[in-house]
Amino acid sequence: MKHCLNLIIAIVLLGVGVPEASAELRLAGIFADQMVLQRDQPIPVWGWAExxxxxxxxxxxxxxxxxxxxHGAWSVTLKPSEADSHCRQLRVESGEQAIVVNDVLVGDVWHASGQSNMAMTVGAMAKELEPVAKDIAAAELPQLRFCRINEPESSKPLSDLRQRATWSVCGPKTVSHFSGVAFYFARRLETELNVPIGVIDTSRGGTPIEPFIPRAAFDSHPTLKKELELGDREDLEGIWKLPGGVRARDANWLPGRLFHSRLAPISRLGxxxxxxxxxxxxxxxxxxPRDYQHKMRALINGWREAFGNEKLPVYFVQLPGSGAGEGWPYLREQQRLATDLPNTGMVVTLDLDGAGIHPPNKIDVGERLARWALAKDFGRSVPFSGPMFERxxxxxxxxxxxxxxxxSGLMVADKDGLAEPRETPQSELEYFEVTGSSGKWHPAKSTIDGKKVIVTSETITSPIAVRYAYAINPENCNLYNRDGLPASPFCSRPELLSYDPKLP
Structure with missing residues (x-):
């Protein structure tokens, strides 16, 4: 498909001079050339006028x-449209004024958010992974459109973006600036579905989850309630000292602040x-990291409420092993516990090679996220999850x-770089531990029995719980299902885990 003419969104005056500012016709800032509108849903369009x-x-x-x-606000809701790869024009008129948005496609739009591992670009990946250069050269994918929102924080929800959004068509000259995770996720979806895919990236490096949670969702748990109270007072030290709190470094870390500026203004978009x-x-x-599971649920439920979709699919990434700190094992377990919400899915990444806090292999991360979407949202017959502890x-x-x-059964396997996991039947399962009434954890022997794992220990003769891969960087975690997807770290009795951070 040829690229449509890329025009800058503009106000077109029909035979008159520039109107007064109070009478100026405006369209919400997320509407811009090269954008993607959500298919099969009502299409809201909104803005301001006299x-x-x-x-x-x-x-x-x-x-x-x-x-x-x-107040000058206006909005309309258009009927749902099927996916459309042809370049269309969105036109808004009022009196002698008109706004034209060119090169509009209709397909599937996804939010991509989080911190620096979501923000890490394809270009940054290419510096550490040679195969990414080939993907950049082959990225002439005009049905993929990306929008990066970099708004600074706000103490209150904004009605519109401070700066009009820019949408970019995916190509060899633009793809290096896109989120690596989001690109590989979107590329897989576009390949499988053959519909336009739009990604709105609102991630910000170095931030905790709190600034992305809507204010109303902080009412869901005592720790969140206290964080919001302290955040409204901009008491950074108080939030840091709070059990289950977070080390808030500046206003960008405070409750709701990035949701207010980056997501609230576009929450009506399908x-x-x-x-x-x-x-x-x-x-x-x-x-x-204590109470992170409650924060994760608050984020998901809060977004669903704000976006007007109680079944909004949310797929998230469990922390990797690379660059891990002492609190990461506990937080991985908290992430696993948050998967009890419907229409959610978690991608395990412990088996992906890397160094430092930003492992470069975002290819497998994006592909694994896409598996969840393809299976759950589009009914595709693809394996989408590794083994998850049940009982x-x-x-x-x-x-x-x-x-x-x-x-499909369980297996011992090894993953080398970008290659598919390879079964290693002669290897022993690693990183299983068992505990008894003393609460002390001991290494255990574990064997696969079809779809089950049997765990024993010479030290513990009356076991009460098992945990797997509960370590800062558990290298060579090797439990997979036969679909080639890794098992999540887990504790069979999470209440036995404890975490005592060195608070100030």
Whole structure:
């Protein structure tokens, strides 16, 4: 498909001079050339004009009008449209003014957010992974569109973006600036579905989860309530000292602040779902990962409420082993516990090679996220999850572990770089531990029995719980299902885990 003419969004005056600012017709800042609108959902279009003015919106074969209210706000909702790869024009008119948005496609729109591992670009990946250069050269993918929102924080929800958004068409000259995770996620979806894919990236490096949670969702747990109270007072030290709190370094870390500026202004826009990669800044040096599962649920439920979709799919990434700190094992478990929400899925990344806090292999991360979307949202028959602990069965000195997503059976395997995992039947399962009534954890022997794992220990003859891969950087975690996806770290009785951060 040839690229459509890329024009800058502009106000077109029909035979008159520039109107007064109060009478200026405006369209919400997320609407810009090269954007993607969500298919198969009502299409909201909104903006501002002189109070009482009639505003008409034209898209495809639809025309709809509204009257600007006493504050100048107007909005219309167009009927759902099927996916459309042809370049269309969105036109908004009021009196002698018109706004034209060119090169509009209709497909699936996804939010991508979190911190620096979501923000890490394809170009940054290419510096460490040679195969990425080939992907950049082959990235002539005009159905992929990316929008990066970099708004600074705000103490209150904003009605519009401070700076008009810019959408970019994916190509060899632009793809290096896109989120690596989001690019490989979107590329897989576009390949499988053959529809336009739009990604809105609102991530910000170094931030905890709190600034991305809507204010209303902080009412869901005592720790969150206290964080919001302290955040409203901008008491950074108080949030840091709070059990289950976070080391807030500046206003960008405070509750709701980035949701207010980056997501609230575009919350009316129709989207298919969201992907999320965060956790490092809730479990770093002198940071307390306790209660993260409640924060994760608050984020998901808060977004669903704000976006008007109680079933919004949200797929997130569990922390890797690379660059890990002492709080990471606990936070990984907290992330696993948050998967109890419907229409969510978690990608395990412990088996991906890397060094430092930004492992470069975002290819597998994006592909694994896409598997969840393809299976759950589009009914594709693709494996989408590695084994997830389901329940334990204690028989004397043995603990029998049962897993979901183990229908294909379990195996011991090794993953080398970007290659598919390779079964290594002669290798022993690693990183299983068992505990008894003393609460002390001991290394255990573990063997696969079809879809189950049997755990024993010469030290513990009356076991009460098992944990797997509970280490800062558990290299060579080698439990997989036969679909080639890794098992999540887990503790069979999470209440036995404790974390005592070195708070100030």
């Amino acid at each position: 109070a009482g003015d009639k505003v008409t919106v034209i898209l495809l074969d639809q025309t709809k009008s509204a009257i600007a209210n006493e 989207v298919r779902g969201a992907i999320w990669y965060q956790g490092e800044s809730n479990s770093g040096v002198q940071e307390d 334990q069965e204690i028989q004397g000195d043995r603990v029998i572990l049962h897993f979901s997503y183990a229908e």
